[in-house]
Amino acid sequence: xxxxxSLPLEYSTDQNQYNILGFWIFLGAEIMLFxxxxxxxxxxxxxxxxxxxxxxxxxxxxxxxxxxxxxxSSFTIGLGVHAMRLGxxxxxxxxxxxxxxxxxxxxxxxIYEFVHYVHIGAGIQTSAFTSILLTTLGTHGAxxxxxxxxxxxxxxxxxxxxxxxxxxxxxxxxxxxxxxxxVVWIFIFSFIYLKGMM
Amino acid sequence: MKELxxxxxxxxxxxxxxxxxxALAVYFLDMSFQTGMTILLVTAFVQAxxxxxxxxxxxxxxxxxxxxxxxxxxxIIALVTIFGTLLAMVWDM
Numbered sequence: 001x002x003x004x005x006s007l008p009l010e011y012s013t014d015q016n017q018y019n020i021l022g023f024w025i026f027l028g029a030e031i032m033l034f035x036x037x038x039x040x041x042x043x044x045x046x047x048x049x050x051x052x053x054x055x056x057x058x059x060x061x062x063x064x065x066x067x068x069x070x071x072x073s074s075f076t077i078g079l080g081v082h083a084m085r086l087g088x089x090x091x092x093x094x095x096x097x098x099x100x101x102x103x104x105x106x107x108x109x110x111i112y113e114f115v116h117y118v119h120i121g122a123g124i125q126t127s128a129f130t131s132i133l134l135t136t137l138g139t140h141g142a143x144x145x146x147x148x149x150x151x152x153x154x155x156x157x158x159x160x161x162x163x164x165x166x167x168x169x170x171x172x173x174x175x176x177x178x179x180x181x182x183v184v185w186i187f188i189f190s191f192i193y194l195k196g197m198m
Numbered sequence: 199m200k201e202l203x204x205x206x207x208x209x210x211x212x213x214x215x216x217x218x219x220x221a222l223a224v225y226f227l228d229m230s231f232q233t234g235m236t237i238l239l240v241t242a243f244v245q246a247x248x249x250x251x252x253x254x255x256x257x258x259x260x261x262x263x264x265x266x267x268x269x270x271x272x273x274i275i276a277l278v279t280i281f282g283t284l285l286a287m288v289w290d291m
Contacts, residue, residue, distance in 0.1 A: 176254055
């Protein structure tokens with residue numbers, strides 16, 4: 001294995017570079033996945049049947065909290081990668097842990113929101129609108145949930161093995177995934193919530 | 199401690215908060231649907247660009263060409279999917 005010390009650790013071997021590029025290709029596919037969900041949402045959002053409309057069930061406060069939590073977590077994992085590039089393992093793990101805690105809080109608010117929707121009669125079977133709404137939000141939420149477990153294992157591995165080309169590469173790829181979830185949320189925040197409440 | 203908070207990322211974060219506040223204008227202020235959608239489209243895509251370049255480090259390494267090509271490809275398919283669906287299903291064209 002040839003290690004190029006002029007590059008950041010996560011980019012230092014050929015394999016690492018291919019892994020990162022491969023993950024970007026996966027993210028390209030994810031963009032398309034969420035595009036199909038948004039396309040379906042825009043088609044169905046006013047087919048509310050006898051159920052409530054978006055304007056009737058959306059509330060600004062939980063949405064704003066979710067947005068701030070996810071935006072901040074995207075910032076902290078960015079700082080984590082920066083600390084990793086400085087070789088500061090302790091700071092990196094601290095930032096990654098803060099990120100996961102913010103992610104957990106986000107998920108908590110989202111679960112509260114889902115329970116609230118079901119409680120006020122906007123469950124997944126109520127109408128075409130509620131079904132695509134909860135499917136879109138749920139797909140994003142499932143990604144966050146997966147990310148929490150993934151991130152936890154990354155932290156444990158860096159703790160155990162230290163910062164090597166392999167663990168740095170995995171951490172960097174995880175950070176790409178996390179930032180991507182924030183990007184998807186920005187679009188959900190703008191074109192589902194804010195558009196719905198406009 | 200200071201070296202852990204690079205200016206580029208702190209500014210990027212502040213900027214993304216600012217974009218969120220601007221987007222919130224469509225909720226708190228009265229405006230037409232067109233104006234609102236324009237604001238949302240601009241803030242959302244700029245926000246995505248900030249994440250991509252400041253936080254995801256796209257464009258910093260030699261594979262930047264492949265990374266951007268791939269993102270643009272994903273984006274084109276996404277926009278064709280969304281606007282194709284809108285054309286056929288919503289705008290009745």
